Each structure stands twice: as C-alpha cells, then as structure tokens.
Amino acid sequence: MHLLTQSKNYELRVDMEDFEGQKVFAAYASFSVGPESEGYKLNLGSFLNGAAGDSLTYHNGRRFTTTDKDQDSSDSNCARSAYGAFWYGVCFEANPNGIYAWGPSPHAAGVQWKTFKGFDYSLKTMTMKIRPRPVVATGIGTTAITEAW
Numbered sequence: 001m002h003l004l005t006q007s008k009n010y011e012l013r014v015d016m017e018d019f020e021g022q023k024v025f026a027a028y029a030s031f032s033v034g035p036e037s038e039g040y041k042l043n044l045g046s047f048l049n050g051a052a053g054d055s056l057t058y059h060n061g062r063r064f065t066t067t068d069k070d071q072d073s074s075d076s077n078c079a080r081s082a083y084g085a086f087w088y089g090v091c092f093e094a095n096p097n098g099i100y101a102w103g104p105s106p107h108a109a110g111v112q113w114k115t116f117k118g119f120d121y122s123l124k125t126m127t128m129k130i131r132p133r134p135v136v137a138t139g140i141g142t143t144a145i146t147e148a149w
Helices: 002-006
Strands: 010-017 023-033 042-044 047-049 125-132 135-137 143-145
Antiparallel strands (some): 010 125, 023 042, 135 143
16 A cells, blocks of 8 residues: 555545434545555545544644554553554544445444444445546645546
C-alpha cells in the first residue's frame, strides 16, 4: 500500500451496509500509507461527507498494528482485543477488520464504525476504496474534486 499510495494523490471512500439494508459511506480528501520505517502510518485527509459520519480521523497518524506487531497506544494489543489488524490508537472508532458477526455484537468484536452504528453492532459489509484524486484547476491556484464515485 505504501508504494501504491506514494505514486499519486489518492482519495478514500468507505462504503458500508447494515443487516437492515441501510447503505452509507464516508469520503476523505486524501489517503496514503507511510513506509515500513514509520510503521505503515495512516495519512488521511479531511472528512468530506457521507451519512456514515467520520470514524476514521481518530486513526489518522497511527501505525498499523497486527497481533504480532503491537504499534498502538494501548497497554494491550488492540489487534488481539479487536480481532483484526488496523491503524489502532486506544483502540478504535472504526474496526473494518473485526470478526464478521450478524448485527448486534459485543463491544470491539465486530466490523464496526462508531458514528454509524456504534460499538455494539457488527456491519454486514464494509469496503475501503481508493482512487487517484480527480482534480481540476479552479482558476485561483487551487483544485477541487469534480467526479462522483
């Protein structure tokens, strides 16, 4: 991911769906992953929009934690307690790599997005998509995102 996201400017969209069929998303202005020497740090731009709300900004600047490489800020290994690797702090507001459960689930056990369904609901699906940022000059020396996903 580091090599891929260093070649261009990317934006991120996270799509999710609950077990009742409600589909929402969260969009971010930029996304990249740092090198191994920085612990594959998450570099995330500002939250742009989406009914899912912003549960990922908390993870910005965090190193990637796995069960065998604890790089989070917690006294325990968040990848172990949340059942999946991610850019954890103490521990998460988003947990896309948690265990797959059906709807209501114990705190920190499922696929979760705090600002959408909270910590006690495991989502049916969550996908994280990146693409090169589609930009055009606005005429005043800045750029603006122009395309829909």
